[in-house]
Structures are given as C-alpha cells and as structure tokens.
Amino acid sequence: MPLTLFDKIWRAHEIKALGERTSLVFLDRIFLHERTGSIALRSLAESHREVANAATAFAAMDHIIDTFPGRTDATTMPSGGEFIRALRHGAGEAGIRLFDIDDPAQGITHLIAAEQGIALPGLSLVCPDSHTCTLGALGSMAWGIGTSDCEHALATETLVVRRPTQMRIWFDGALREDVTAKDLVLHLIARYGAAGGRGAAIEFAGPVISAMPMNGRFTLCNMAVEFSGFTGIIAPDQRCIDYLEGRHYAPTGALLARAKQHWASLVTDAGARFDHEIRIDASACQPMVSWGTSPAQSVGIVDEIPEPARFSSEAERRSAERALAYMALQPGERLAGVPIDAAFIGSCTNARLSDLRQAAHLLAGRHVAPGVRAICVPGSTATKRAAEDEGLDKRFTDAGFEWRESGCSLCFYAGGEGFEPGQRVVSTTNRNFEGRQGPGVRTHLASPATVAASAIAGAIRPASWLDA
Amino acid sequence: MRKFDVHTGIAAPLLRDNIDTDAIIPSREMKRVSKSGLGVGLFAGWRYADDGRNKSAPREDFVLNQDDYRNASVLLTGANFGCGSSREHAVWALADFGIRVIIAESYGAIFQRNCYRNGLLAIELPGDVIARVAGVVAEDPVTRTLTVDLTNRQVVGPLGRFFDFDIGDDARKRLLSGADDIDLTLEHRDEIDTFRAQRYRDEPWAELVIDEMLAPARRDRRH
Numbered sequence: 001m002p003l004t005l006f007d008k009i010w011r012a013h014e015i016k017a018l019g020e021r022t023s024l025v026f027l028d029r030i031f032l033h034e035r036t037g038s039i040a041l042r043s044l045a046e047s048h049r050e051v052a053n054a055a056t057a058f059a060a061m062d063h064i065i066d067t068f069p070g071r072t073d074a075t076t077m078p079s080g081g082e083f084i085r086a087l088r089h090g091a092g093e094a095g096i097r098l099f100d101i102d103d104p105a106q107g108i109t110h111l112i113a114a115e116q117g118i119a120l121p122g123l124s125l126v127c128p129d130s131h132t133c134t135l136g137a138l139g140s141m142a143w144g145i146g147t148s149d150c151e152h153a154l155a156t157e158t159l160v161v162r163r164p165t166q167m168r169i170w171f172d173g174a175l176r177e178d179v180t181a182k183d184l185v186l187h188l189i190a191r192y193g194a195a196g197g198r199g200a201a202i203e204f205a206g207p208v209i210s211a212m213p214m215n216g217r218f219t220l221c222n223m224a225v226e227f228s229g230f231t232g233i234i235a236p237d238q239r240c241i242d243y244l245e246g247r248h249y250a251p252t253g254a255l256l257a258r259a260k261q262h263w264a265s266l267v268t269d270a271g272a273r274f275d276h277e278i279r280i281d282a283s284a285c286q287p288m289v290s291w292g293t294s295p296a297q298s299v300g301i302v303d304e305i306p307e308p309a310r311f312s313s314e315a316e317r318r319s320a321e322r323a324l325a326y327m328a329l330q331p332g333e334r335l336a337g338v339p340i341d342a343a344f345i346g347s348c349t350n351a352r353l354s355d356l357r358q359a360a361h362l363l364a365g366r367h368v369a370p371g372v373r374a375i376c377v378p379g380s381t382a383t384k385r386a387a388e389d390e391g392l393d394k395r396f397t398d399a400g401f402e403w404r405e406s407g408c409s410l411c412f413y414a415g416g417e418g419f420e421p422g423q424r425v426v427s428t429t430n431r432n433f434e435g436r437q438g439p440g441v442r443t444h445l446a447s448p449a450t451v452a453a454s455a456i457a458g459a460i461r462p463a464s465w466l467d468a
Numbered sequence: 469m470r471k472f473d474v475h476t477g478i479a480a481p482l483l484r485d486n487i488d489t490d491a492i493i494p495s496r497e498m499k500r501v502s503k504s505g506l507g508v509g510l511f512a513g514w515r516y517a518d519d520g521r522n523k524s525a526p527r528e529d530f531v532l533n534q535d536d537y538r539n540a541s542v543l544l545t546g547a548n549f550g551c552g553s554s555r556e557h558a559v560w561a562l563a564d565f566g567i568r569v570i571i572a573e574s575y576g577a578i579f580q581r582n583c584y585r586n587g588l589l590a591i592e593l594p595g596d597v598i599a600r601v602a603g604v605v606a607e608d609p610v611t612r613t614l615t616v617d618l619t620n621r622q623v624v625g626p627l628g629r630f631f632d633f634d635i636g637d638d639a640r641k642r643l644l645s646g647a648d649d650i651d652l653t654l655e656h657r658d659e660i661d662t663f664r665a666q667r668y669r670d671e672p673w674a675e676l677v678i679d680e681m682l683a684p685a686r687r688d689r690r691h
C-alpha cells in the first residue's frame with residue numbers, strides 16, 4: 001500500500017494501537033524551555049518520578065530570559081527568575097543537557113534543535129510549546145504538547161496520541177523574487193482560514209518547496225499551527241541533508257551514510273491517500289501583511305482591507321469588525337503607507353541567519369525613520385555570532401536598530417517587556433492576537449524584508465518600494 | 469489524579485461563547501512554577517478592577533464574585549469554551565478555584581483533554597438546555613444545586629433528573645478510577661523497552677548518550 005511521509009514516520013514510532021485511533025507513540029527527542037518545562041520537571045520530581053532517558057531530553061532558556069545586552073538572570077517578567085532557576089535546577093538534577101543563558105549554543109528551542117542536529121529526519125520530537133512544528137522542515141515528526149503530556153513524555157519516553165488526519169498542500173509555480181516563505185504562508189492562511197489545517201499533519205510539497213531554501217521551510221512549518229495543523233512536515237532532500245551535515249548531534253561517518261539511505265525513503269509514495277489536498281499557485285502570491293488579530297486576517301500590502309460584510313459567516317464578520325476596531329483600521333484602506341511606531345525582527349518564525357541577511361541588505365546605507373523603535377533579536381546565540389562575523393550587527397545598529405541577545409523577547413508579552421498600548425508594530429513573528437506583544441499593542445505580521453523596509457519608511461511598505 | 473464519581477454543587481452561569489484560555493487565566497497571572505495557587509488569577513481580567521491588576525477590588529458584576537455563586541463548583545457556559553492557547557494553567561486555575569464540572573456547548577480540543585487529565589468533568593450539552601438549567605438554578609442558586617453522576621451519566625437538579633449526558637468510554641473510565649496516565653502507560657514498560665531496542669537497531673542515529681562534558685553529571689538520587 002502506498003504510504004505518505006507521515007505514515008512512514010508514524011509507523012516507525014507506533015508501539016501499540018490503543019483503540020479509538022489512538023496509539024502509544026515512542027519519542028526520540030524531548031525539548032523543554034523555562035516557561036513550561038520548569039513546571040513539568042518540578043511536578044515530575046514532586047511525584048517522585050524520574051526522567052526515563054535524559055540523553056534524549058534537552059532544555060533551553062528562551063522565553064523568560066531578558067534579551068538586553070549584558071543580560072543576567074534578572075528579568076523584567078514578574079517572578080521570571082523563579083522559572084529560570086527551576087529549569088536550571090530540574091535539568092541539573094535529571095542530567096538533561098541545558099542550553100543556559102551564557103551557552104554559546106543557547107537560543108529559541110525550535111532554532112537550536114535544528115542548529116544542533118537534535119531534530120533529524122524521521123525522528124519524533126515533542127516540546128511543551130505550540131511552535132515545535134517548525135522542525136517538520138527537517139522531515140521530523142515534531143509537535144507541541146501540554147504540561148501533563150510533557151511529564152508523561154519525560155517519565156515514559158512515550159505519549160498517547162490520537163492519530164491526526166493528513167493533508168497535503170502542493171505549491172505550484174514559483175515565488176516571485178520579492179516574495180518570501182512568510183508571505184506564502186500568510187497567503188495560505190488568509191485564503192483557507194485559521195482553521196484550514198483542521199488538526200491535520202500537513203505535508204508541504206511541490207516545486208516551490210523543492211526550490212525553497214531550508215530557512216523558508218522552517219518559516220512555513222513554523223506557522224502550520226497557525227493554520228490549526230497538528231504539525232507541518234517536508235520530505236528531507238539533499239538541501240536538508242546538506243543543512244544537517246556536521247551539526248553537533250547529527251550522525252557522522254558510516255552512520256551518516258546509513259542514515260542518508262534511510263532518509264531517502266522518507267517520501268510520500270505515488271498514489272498515497274491524504275484526507276485533504278490543497279493546491280496553490282505560488283506565482284500569484286505577493287508580499288503580505290496582516291491587518292487583523294488572526295494570521296488569517298492578512299492581505300497583500302498594496303491591497304485593500306476587505307469589508308467585514310464580505311465574509312461568509314456571522315462569526316467571521318464579527319471577528320473582522322472587532323479586529324478592525326482593535327487595530328484602528330478601516331475596511332477598504334490599504335496597509336501600504338500606514339504609519340508605524342515600531343519594527344521587530346525576531347522569533348522562531350524569522351530570526352535565522354538568512355532572515356537577518358535579507359533585512360540587513362535593505363538597511364545598508366539607510367536609517368530607521370525618526371520616532372520608530374526598531375529591534376532585532378537573533379533567534380540563537382550562534383546565529384547572532386555568525387551575523388556579527390559577517391558584520392550584520394553593524395548594519396542593524398548603524399541603521400538605528402537595537403541589536404539584542406537571543407531569545408523569544410518581544411514576540412510575546414507575559415507581564416515583562418512589551419510595546420506600549422496603542423502602538424503599531426510590524427513584526428516578523430507568528431501571532432498577532434490581541435495583546436500578544438503587550439496590552440493594546442497592534443501587531444502586523446510580515447516578512448523580515450517588509451519589516452526592514454517599513455522601519456526605514458516609518459510606515460508599512462513592501463521592500464520593492466524602498467527606492468521609489 | 470483526583471477521582472470523579474458523583475459531585476453536588478452550586479452552578480454558576482457564565483453564558484458566553486468562545487471564552488479562551490487567556491480569559492480563563494491571563495498570561496501575567498501565570499507567575500509561579502507550579503500548578504497550584506492559580507485560582508486567584510481565574511478570570512482575573514473580568515473578576516477584578518483595573519483589568520485584573522487590582523485583586524483587592526473584585527467587580528460585583530462578575531458572577532463568581534456574587535454571594536450566591538462565590539462557592540460554585542459547576543460552571544455553565546457557552547460554545548468553544550477553553551479555545552486559544554493550549555496552556556494547561558486554564559484547567560489548573562479552574563480546579564484551584566474549586567470548579568469540578570464544566571457544562572458547555574463545546575470545547576477547545578486540547579482544553580477538554582486537559583480537563584480529563586486533571587480530574588475535571590467537561591460535559592457537552594446543547595445551548596438551549598444549558599440556558600434552561602441556568603434559569604432553574606438562578607431562582608435560588610445556593611439551595612438549587614446540581615448533582616452530577618458520572619457512573620450513570622446524568623445530572624440531577626432541584627426538580628429531579630435533569631438530563632443525561634454522553635462522554636467517551638476512555639475518559640469516563642479514567643475519571644472514575646482516578647488512574648494516573650503515567651502509571652497506565654508504565655504498565656507497558658516491557659513493550660516500550662523492546663520497542664526502543666529495536667528502534668535503535670533500525671535507526672541507530674536516534675540513540676544518544678549523555679555527554680558528560682556538557683550535561684552536569686546526573687546526581688545519585690538512590691537513598
């Protein structure tokens with residue numbers, strides 16, 4: 001029987017079927033961060049249980065730690081220190097490798113799991129964080145879990161999982177030169193809705209994916225959860241293998257040769273069945289920006305914000321009206337030219353080296369508009385160092401950007417650092433919910449190129465307009 | 469896990485749709501590395517003055533602050549309760565406040581699962597039935613309590629049997645026995661070990677050993 005990529009990986013991890021589509025699934029890797037992993041480890045210890053396999057568990061500081069230069073354990077998040085200390089203590093007790101604040105390999109978990117070769121094609125990986133699906137870009141079966149599940153995972157190396165349905169999204173055509181993976185995924189979600197992925201394991205495929213560099217694949221898979229997917233996944237190819245070779249936890253020598261053979265089999269067979277299939281012509285996609293408080297509420301930067309009355313359901317109409325009120329925008333208005341207060345480049349969606357390069361390229365010889373606060377937070381310390389080696393930090397700071405230490409930073413607000421109420425921020429992050437970047441903050445999701453161009457212009461604008 | 473068989477308590481109506489986990493417990497209330505003590509932050513944005521920042525000023529217009537409902541342990545609500553972020557804190561906050569049963573039209577998928585894990589019963593009923601229940605209870609919330617019987621899958625109200633409800637067999641068994649998910653899985657320990665050994669033969673690069681240079685040595689915790 002022809003199998004999908006996801007079928008193959010699921011089968012390789014299914015210990016036993018438990019009925020009602022549910023199985024006991026083996027976990028190859030578990031990743032923790034201080035915001036949720038700390039609670040899971042403490043609660044596990046309180047119930048006198050041990051971590052089953054500390055060698056395959058990892059932890060990183062990313063959510064709560066400060067990203068100001070010269071940072072210490074002190075953080076602006078209320079009682080944040082408690083989370084930092086709890087993770088450090090819990091990981092130490094369990095013998096889990098921790099990427100601590102001052103570790104040269106520290107960073108946002110989903111970035112460093114890739115950078116360190118912890119996530120590999122065909123492996124299962126969980127983390128108590130929604131954006132774990134990012135690692136599907138490497139052909140891993142990776143998904144986000146809750147705290148109780150995380151305790152279960154740590155104690156047993158397994159999870160009881162309901163097998164998700166499967167969806168394939170086939171991207172035809174080719175991306176325009178000024179269009180990035182971020183634009184493509186916003187285009188997808190805007191077209192099919194934030195629930196369009198219906199809890200499915202979503203395989204991204206087609207000529208656009210084959211031609212897409214790894215960075216774009218991470219961005220695409222990162223936002224599978226914003227499409228309500230269980231996860232996103234892409235078949236590992238030569239680009240993926242090139243990316244992995246030489247990474248710290250990746251296999252080497254004879255083992256690598258054998259791994260490559262196996263990874264070559266991780267493709268969807270011709271004739272394999274999906275529960276849902278979507279085909280998208282990527283050539284029609286243009287630079288996108290969100291106008292509302294859901295990633296689905298996005299349009300082309302030069303297009304008009306739709307009239308709420310145009311939506312088919314009452315719920316969508318109401319949500320559009322509420323979003324427009326929150327964002328202080330009018331239907332029919334174009335986002336190009338809307339003045340901004342701040343620009344943010346960072347997060348697990350768009351803070352890898354090539355994202356920073358794209359932005360820095362546009363910033364060269366230019367300066368952020370007066371009154372605009374611009375911040376760049378590299379996704380990992382290794383990314384930051386690599387960027388500094390290329391002199392990108394100087395481009396950012398010369399242009400008037402703050403250049404920060406790595407972490408989640410202003411991607412989300414939990415009582416610590418945030419933008420000011422009412423401020424309009426163009427951001428490379430993945431969530432534009434009310435209050436996501438601070439109470440009353442108006443977030444516009446966009447690509448790093450759009451954010452850089454908008455910072456310079458002092459208003460939302462596509463990068464192609466910079467010289468105009 | 470706390471066992472659930474029969475529960476009798478005051479039912480409080482919070483009849484809105486789409487109450488998301490951020491409304492149930494705002495991010496800034498998740499201040500402790502713990503599952504307990506979150507009850508004070510429950511619905512903080514609605515429950516207290518100044519968007520939840522001023523805990524010494526409860527808002528009289530919020531149902532759980534009213535004398536009749538202060539000790540509620542059953543929550544009557546609308547559609548899609550617990551949608552949004554998957555934070556389990558939402559369930560812990562409800563449990564810590566004293567809620568044992570939620571009756572809603574529908575739930576966010578992860579939220580309902582998290583309820584069962586934490587010994588909370590989350591029942592689904594049509595909106596008009598919930599509204600009717602709220603109406604009957606409202607006449608005297610303190611004496612007109614609801615009794616929720618999981619064994620017989622029925623809710624008994626002040627006027628006798630109110631309605632029957634459905635719940636998946638697996639969830640029902642777990643709640644009734646109070647069995648811990650981890651213990652249940654560890655019954656398969658041998659199968660897991662066999663599976664792991666085979667898996668590491670098939671894909672040996674999946675196996676890792678503790679890097680003593682990088683991970684602090686595991687402390688000997690055998691007493």
Ligand code: SF4
Pocket residue numbers: 062063108129131346347348349407408411412429430
């Ligand atoms: S960068 Fe943002 S979305 Fe990504 S893991 Fe951190 S907080 Fe979550």
